[in-house]
Amino acid sequence: MPRGERPLDVGDSPLLRFAADLRSLRDKAGGYxxxxxxxxxxxxxxxxxxxxxxxxxxxxxxxxxxxxACEGDVAEWEDRWHQVAAEVSPNPEPRPDEGHPPYAGLAAYGTEDAEWFFGRDHLLDDLEQRIAHRRFVAVFGASGAGKSSLLRAGLVPRLAGAGRVVVTTPSEQSDPDLSAGLLIVDQFEEVFTLWQDDRRAAYLDALLAAPCKVVLGVRADFYGHCAQHPALVAALTDGQLLLGPMGPEELRQVIMQPAVKASCTVETALVSRLIADATGQAGVLPLMSHALLETWRRRRGTTLTLAGYEAAGGIQHAIAQTAERTYTSLEKQQRALARQVFLRLTALGDGTEDTKRRLPRAELDHDVDVDVVLDRLAHARLLTLDRDSVEIAHEALIRSWPRLRSWLAEDRDGLRTMRRLTEAAATWESLGRDPDALYRGARLDAAVDWTQRDGVRTSAQEREFLADSLQARDRERRLAHRRTRRLRQLVALLAVLLVLAGTAVVLAIEAQKEAAEGWKSSAAWFVSNQAQALRGSDPRLADQLALAAYQLNPTDALRDGVLSAHAASAQDMVSRSAFPSGQGLSPDGLPRPNARVPTPANDTTYLPLGKRTTPSATVTSMAVSGVEQAFATTLEGRTARVWDVTDAIAPEVAHTFTFPVLRIALDPAGARTVVTVSEISDVVVWDWSDPARPVERSHLIGHPRPVNGVAYSQDGQVVVTWDDAGTIRLWDVSNPVHPLRIGELATGREITAVALSPDGDTLAAGGANGVVRLWDRSSQWAPTEVWAQKVHPEAIRALGFRRDGKALATVGKDDKVVLWDVTDPARPAERGRISGRTTGVYAVSFGETSQKVVTSNSDGTTRSWEFDFDLAVTQMCAAVEAHISRDEWQQYVEAVGALEYRRPCA
Incomplete structure (x- = not known):
């Protein structure tokens, strides 16, 4: 046996197993x-x-x-060496006489470490100049970019002689110390992650009103959160400093200067290696500092060596150790989410190494556990979070973390399937969910098979994409099945025809009729398309062609085409009833003759009824009292006014709210109360007895998330609110002083419109995905979902029940208004679908008849949508001044062999 070798016994150490495996490798290579x-x-x-x-x-x-030399796997053995080194060569204990370490490790540099802080002089000069000329300054940077060190070890010592400097974080001190000359709030993002809206608002107000100068340290991915607070945005204008990765010279100072101060030297090879490992990498500073600290503890005499750096694991293995520790600290469900996040953040190489991939934040579900996982991984410096994206902090993580490499090796074909699915779903969404962009055939089968594997988690967008793809495939299969069945029937029919010639004649006649019906359908659609093409240039001719198409083939779709043609000729109206509350128009739903109303853009301009108005500022929220004695508006500038329109000729401003109002709603049954929603989601009920002097009566307490909408029931007894988490709450405001919460429904979806039936038994909610859902409220606190259907391809703009509660109108972003029979809420039936412009629509109700729908627009106008087909035809024909000519008939109708000349309105 060669010198130094001995048999391997059970229980041997990792070092002995490592040596034995080296010997086995030599044997496998040929026994050199x-x-x-x-x-x-x-x-x-x-x-x-x-x-x-x-x-x-x-x-x-x-x-x-x-x-x-033994032709082994070099990468595998390099990882193996580091694992054994970590076990047999643990981190050395600090020497009793070693003094203060020159590097801070993973921790940020504190004020006590100022003498060891280097590399940021030019940024400190810039920051000091900004503070000298501004009261409010913020330093933004990615996790691990060095914000805390810059503020604590860099800025504080520089300003030590300029007065009292206080450094704090929101989690350390919930009320800011305003007695300082300079207040530094580090980790400012905690106000968004730790606190509810009311506490956050109070803290921001205190900072903005502070008599001292304020400097914030904010993680870059919370920039968008800051932008949601207008006062904070105004304070930070021209007062923002962005902290990016260090350059080579700055890194050289960070490496060399602390060592020199500690009377140490650094090998040139080590400096070059560290600069190469860290240059241009966001969030790498804590990892580099940690590697340097461990290298210093392994120094040879007073020299920091490359060998010591490698023994410590370097930046790469420091990341791997941190990743493993952070991953195992997560809960089981969160570990599964972390696995999916890392797989999505890795781009598989094709003949090359795997690399990191910047991931749009929208690709990950908006879920509490996902947010927790991202925050934990970012805190451990493994991920870098930006406003709209996520990425791995350093590509060394992909190469050096064994667990991640094993995930990537388990099913590379499955990961490629996931990547293709993600890209296909994003393309489908960008094309307005075009059915032609859906998966079909083998691609669909492969994607569905992959989603059924253990541990696979898809995003909401991917799930919707696959669901639509499967529905489209089912429709195509049913169509193919019907065609096959018809072909078989035809074969059987031909066999019968050979035996029974007489019967064949009868069947041939029936087939001819079916063919004629098919021809009529094609011809009718051709004429209908011609009508649509002429809508802009010749409305008179377009209306008559739409009627001719329906007369040729009276189907529901062509019937809707006639109703859409009638709606296209309707005029926008301006009146007091153009400004409805969230539940719809005033009770009669009609504009008053000769009424005049103020346009939202100009408080002193009035337009007569029937004229269109295009104000320079749009209305974000409006409400009208049931007797049309007052209405309120909320403009883009968040200025809310109450108007007294008792005198319709000269309405006056009765009250202007002194705080920004996001949403407003008036009691539609008599203007007894009004509800406002402020920027901080404070929902207030006001006594409206005197419109000029509203009195605050109560607050609707219990909104942990921002409130997106508010609406009244038609009798004014119930207020409905919904927030950005999709939670709907119902409040009894019959006693405005003591409102009661009488129901709550957590939908978990983005809600864009809500309506309550007149009897209060049915709740309707529309979502951003075009789905309308109905709930039976027999049990107020446990409503039952009785119906859900995607009624529009895009977001729902408005919902409204008819006064008898038997009909529901829906308005979609897709420029469609749909009427539903909801006599049985569990089985709504579509009664018509009219196409027309719905941009700016924020409310819908019913007019003077049971089939007239009226929508209200943010430019202060209303529009009627007539679903009574006979009435629509009568009105269209009454407006015809010149009937379709023979030449026009021949060009557009007879060209496809359709009917002989016949006036549609004869």
Whole structure:
């Protein structure tokens, strides 16, 4: 047995197992002698024999030379070496006489570490100048970019002589210390992650009103959160400093200067290696500092060496150790989410190494556990979070974390399927959910098979994409099945025809009729398309062609085409009833003759009824009292006014709210109360007895999330609110002083419109995905969902029940208004679908008849949508001044062999 080798016993240490595996590798390579191996590895036979002897761990260089000589997997053995090194060479304990370490490790540099802080002089000069000329300054930077160190170890010592400087974080001090000359609030993002809206608002107000100068340290991915607060945005104008990655010279100072101060030297090779590992990498500073600290503890005399850096694991293995520790600290469900996040953040190489991938935040579900996982991984410096994207902090994580490499190796074909699915779903969404962009055939089968594997988690967008793809496939299969069945029937029919010639004649006549019906359908659609094409240039002719198409083939779709043609000729109206509350128009739903109303853009301009208005500022929220004695508006500037329109000719401003109002709603049954929603989601009920002097009566308490909408029931007894988390709450405001919460429904979806039936038994809600849902409220606190259907391809703009509760109108972003019969809420039936412009629509109700729907627009106008087909035809024909000519008939109708000349309105 060669010198230094011995048998491997059960219970041997990791070092002995490592040595035994090296010997096994030599045997598998052909049993080279150590002299032969030395010639191949360019090391002495003694050195290689000692490496496999198990007495001490060989250096990384010797190990890799040994492995190359034996034609082993170099990358695998490099990882193995680091694992064994970590077990047999634990981090050295600090020497009793070693003094203050020159590097801070993973922790940020504090004020007590100022003498060891280097590399940020030009940024500190810039920051100091900004503070001298501004009261409010913010430093933004990615996690791990060095914000805390810059503020604590860099800025504080510079300003030590300029007065009292206080450094705090929101989690340390819930009320800011305003007695300082300079207040530094580090980790400012905690106000968004730790606190509810009311506490956050109070803290922001205190900072903005502070008599001292304020400097914030904010993680870059919370920039959008800051932008949601207008006062904070105004305070930070021209007062923002963005902290990016360090350049080579700055990194050189960070590496060299602390060592020099500690009377140490750094090998040139180590400096070059560290700069190469860290340059241009966001969030790498804590990892580099940690690697330097461990290298310093492994120094040779007073010299920090490259060998010590490698033994410490370097930046790469420091990341791997941190990743493993953070991952195992997560809960089971969160570990599964973390696995999916890392897989999505990795781009698979094709003949090249895997690389990191910037991931749009929208690709991940908006879920509490997902947010927790991202925050934990970012806090551990593993991920970098930006406003709209997520990425791995350093590509070394992909190469050096064994667990991640094993995930990537488990099912690379499945990961490619996931990547293609993600891209296809994003393309489908960008094309307005075009059915032609859906998956079909083998691609669909492969994607569905992949989603059914253990541990696979898809995004909401991907799930909707696959669901629509499967529905489209089912429709195509049913169509193919019907065609096959018809073909079989035809074959059977032909067989019968051969036997029974007489019967064949009868069947041939029936087939001819079916063919004629098919021809009529095609011809009718051609004429209908001609009508649509002429709508802009010749409305008179377009209306008559739409009627001719329906008369040729009276189907529901062509009937809707006639109703859409009638709606296209309707005029926008301006009146007091153009400004409805969230539940719809005033009770009669009609504009008053000769009424005049103020346009939202100009308080002193009035337009007569029937004229269109295009104000320079749009209305974000409006409400009207049931008797049309007052209405309120909320403009884009969030200025809310109450108007007294008792005198319709000269309405006056009765009250202007002194705080920004996002949403407003008036009691539609008599203007007894009004509800406002402020920027901080404070929902207030006001006594409206005197419109000029509203009195605050109560607050609707219990909105942990921002409120997106508010509406009244038609009798004014119930107020409905919904927030950005999709939770709907119902409040009894019959006693405005003591409102009661009488129901709550957590939908978990983005809600864009809500309506309550007149009897209060049915709740309707529309979502951003075009789905309308109905709930039976027999049990107020446990409503039952009785119906859900995607009624529009895009977001729902407005919902409204008819006064008898038997009909519901829906308005979609797709420029469609739909009437539903909801006599049985569990089985609504579509009664018509009219196309027309719905941009700016925010409310819908019913007019003077049961089939007239009226929508209200943010430019202060209303529009009627007539679903009574006979009435629509009568009105269209009454407006015809010149009937379709024979030449026009021949050009557009007879051209497809359709009817002989006949006036549609004869």
């Amino acid at each position: 002698s150590y002299r032969q191996l030395g010639a191949r590895a360019h090391y002495s036979a003694t050195t290689l024999s000692d490496a496999a002897g198990g007495r001490k761990l060989p250096t990384l260089a010797v190990t890799l030379a040994y492995v190359r």
